[in-house]
Amino acid sequence: MLLEELHKREYLDTIFNQYEELTKDQPELTSEIFIFERMVSKRVKKILKKSGQLDDVERKDLKEVIHFSSIAFTEGSLVAALRLDYCNRCGWCCENCSPIYITKKEYEEYESSDKVMIAEIKPFEEGYKFAEDRPCEHFIRKTKKCDIYNERPDVCKAFPILIKNENEYLFRPNQNCKYAVEFVVQKAITEITTCLKIREDPNFLKDLEKLLDKQIPAKEDNLDDRVKKWNKIADDLDGSLD
Ligand code: SF4
Numbered sequence: 491m492l493l494e495e496l497h498k499r500e501y502l503d504t505i506f507n508q509y510e511e512l513t514k515d516q517p518e519l520t521s522e523i524f525i526f527e528r529m530v531s532k533r534v535k536k537i538l539k540k541s542g543q544l545d546d547v548e549r550k551d552l553k554e555v556i557h558f559s560s561i562a563f564t565e566g567s568l569v570a571a572l573r574l575d576y577c578n579r580c581g582w583c584c585e586n587c588s589p590i591y592i593t594k595k596e597y598e599e600y601e602s603s604d605k606v607m608i609a610e611i612k613p614f615e616e617g618y619k620f621a622e623d624r625p626c627e628h629f630i631r632k633t634k635k636c637d638i639y640n641e642r643p644d645v646c647k648a649f650p651i652l653i654k655n656e657n658e659y660l661f662r663p664n665q666n667c668k669y670a671v672e673f674v675v676q677k678a679i680t681e682i683t684t685c686l687k688i689r690e691d692p693n694f695l696k697d698l699e700k701l702l703d704k705q706i707p708a709k710e711d712n713l714d715d716r717v718k719k720w721n722k723i724a725d726d727l728d729g730s731l732d
């Protein structure tokens with residue numbers, strides 16, 4: 491199988507099994523992911539056809555890569571975070587997400603803000619959240635804009651990646667979000683091109699490991715720095731995949 495050029499089968503099976511378990515508790519996920527992966531698959535095939543690589547990938551490999559890319563979120567997945575060009579500014583996230591989580595640090599910054607009123611923020615779990623969401627009270631429906639854009643919380647900057655804890659992220663496939671679809675399309679293309687490259691040149695894997703060893707972001711880096719560093723790795727990787 492193509493993905494085994496880069497990942498151990500044991501790791502892949504763990505990811506697939508964990509997902510199977512999750513769908514037992516959330517059965518609606520099965521149909522959501524089916525539609526999502528169909529959207530991703532169309533885009534991936536189109537891109538591979540254009541680059542002349544579609545015939546190099548077997549159908550069952552393509553299916554596995556797309557499923558893996560849709561459900562496995564690794565730290566390296568942050569390569570696509572803050573890729574604002576993937577977002578079509580539809581506003582679905584601002585109208586439908588709940589809760590809109592605010593960290594303690596963000597709350598402290600909002601205390602001196604003249605745009606974000608702390609009276610509109612409530613304690614929530616370990617931190618805070620906006621009192622009104624679905625839609626968020628800062629969403630201007632007419633213009634589909636955020637009235638606190640430059641001060642919006644990290645959860646908004648990172649969406650469709652979800653911040654679970656500080657420096658811990660999750661991704662949930664979301665067919666309503668063009669960014670989410672494009673994010674997985676790009677992940678799948680990177681997986682495929684990397685695996686094909688390793689198949690053709692076994693030394694490529696060693697070079698890739700060296701590249702990752704040198705540049706992986708530190709635990710204490712904030713979201714913006716981690717994303718910048720991962721995007722730099724992705725650019726270097728793209729350069730070596732040409
Ligand atoms: S704060 Fe702004 S970006 Fe975040 S959900 Fe509200 S409107 Fe959207």
Ligand code: SF4
Pocket residue numbers: 576577578579580581582583584649650666667668669670
């Ligand atoms: S739902 Fe996705 S595409 Fe739409 S505004 Fe939010 S991040 Fe962008």
